[in-house]
Amino acid sequence: MARKITNHGGLLVVAGAFPLCFGCTTSSGTSADGGSPGSSSSSSSSGASTGSSGGDASSGGSSGASGSSSGSSGSPDGSASSSGSSSGSGGPKLGIVSVSDGVGATSGGDLFAASAQFPQTPTASTPFCSTGTAAGSCCLTMPGTSPSDAGLPTYVSAGDIVVSDKGATLATLSFSATTGAYTGASSAQTASLMWAGGDTISMSGAGATVPAFTGSIVAPANFAGLAPALSTTATAVTRSAGWTLSWTPDTQSGEIVVLDLFPTGATASHPNIGCQVQDSTGTMNIASSLLASFPTGMGEASLARIQLGSSSNQEVGLTATTSVRGTVTFE
Numbered sequence: 001m002a003r004k005i006t007n008h009g010g011l012l013v014v015a016g017a018f019p020l021c022f023g024c025t026t027s028s029g030t031s032a033d034g035g036s037p038g039s040s041s042s043s044s045s046s047g048a049s050t051g052s053s054g055g056d057a058s059s060g061g062s063s064g065a066s067g068s069s070s071g072s073s074g075s076p077d078g079s080a081s082s083s084g085s086s087s088g089s090g091g092p093k094l095g096i097v098s099v100s101d102g103v104g105a106t107s108g109g110d111l112f113a114a115s116a117q118f119p120q121t122p123t124a125s126t127p128f129c130s131t132g133t134a135a136g137s138c139c140l141t142m143p144g145t146s147p148s149d150a151g152l153p154t155y156v157s158a159g160d161i162v163v164s165d166k167g168a169t170l171a172t173l174s175f176s177a178t179t180g181a182y183t184g185a186s187s188a189q190t191a192s193l194m195w196a197g198g199d200t201i202s203m204s205g206a207g208a209t210v211p212a213f214t215g216s217i218v219a220p221a222n223f224a225g226l227a228p229a230l231s232t233t234a235t236a237v238t239r240s241a242g243w244t245l246s247w248t249p250d251t252q253s254g255e256i257v258v259l260d261l262f263p264t265g266a267t268a269s270h271p272n273i274g275c276q277v278q279d280s281t282g283t284m285n286i287a288s289s290l291l292a293s294f295p296t297g298m299g300e301a302s303l304a305r306i307q308l309g310s311s312s313n314q315e316v317g318l319t320a321t322t323s324v325r326g327t328v329t330f331e
Helices: none
Strands: 005-008 011-014 018-020 022-025 030-033 081-083 095-103 111-117 133-135 138-141 161-165 168-173 200-205 213-218 224-227 235-237 243-248 256-263 272-278 283-286 297-310 316-330
Touching (some): 095 200, 243 256
Parallel strands (some): 095 316
Antiparallel strands (some): 011 018, 133 138, 224 243, 256 272, 256 297, 297 316
């Protein structure tokens, strides 16, 4: 069973270890935009956010890039935060609009997606690795210890959302009164939904319960120089030796890189390791002490590069992601 990077109650969670609390409320009443591991206001990591029709960024689907309930933007290292207040009626309605490019290591080709979510109320932040075991920039989460999905939020509308690149409309996201959520868009159904790394993606919402907004974000470049490569050919991971991934950092500053690593097998639940570092570091180390909890056998790794951005409405954050998945063997 593949564990995807999904949205749990308005938080983007990599297997429960690292919610990227993009605008979540904290005990002080402020919102933190993606704090680094160890941050007192929020922990961060994220892959791709699930759109209303499901799927994750690396496998395509109609998922978005990352994030959850959002305020105005802050740096991914947690150096900036913004007020949790909102300008709309009826209290905070903090949300995110996301675009993602899933590089097809396991799906056969790039699959682009766009999604949006606006929970009616802000979501509380979660400390880094609060239910797991931390080692460096990584967190091990065992079955049954991840945050619960109980009490899923009510979502509200920001009107039709237009996603465009270089003046051309890529997709229009519409809120469904029937499902109470936005219907995500995928290049599998919308051929025009695609872009290149470095493109400036514009997003605008017509406004409804959530006031109108405009904004843009630069799409991250696909991973280059990734070692070991992630593909359908299994990469050996020696648990007793730890595991290191390295890549050539993107030329765009401020991006974060997130790993989701887990065994795949017959059991319905399994341990998970989630890691996050700044893209500029170009490397990520997974400690042997965490890998020791994994069984031998097949597994999966998903690596995502994420950029966070803001819009003209402090209630609306933007994210863009590129990700790749591959098969591993735990030895």
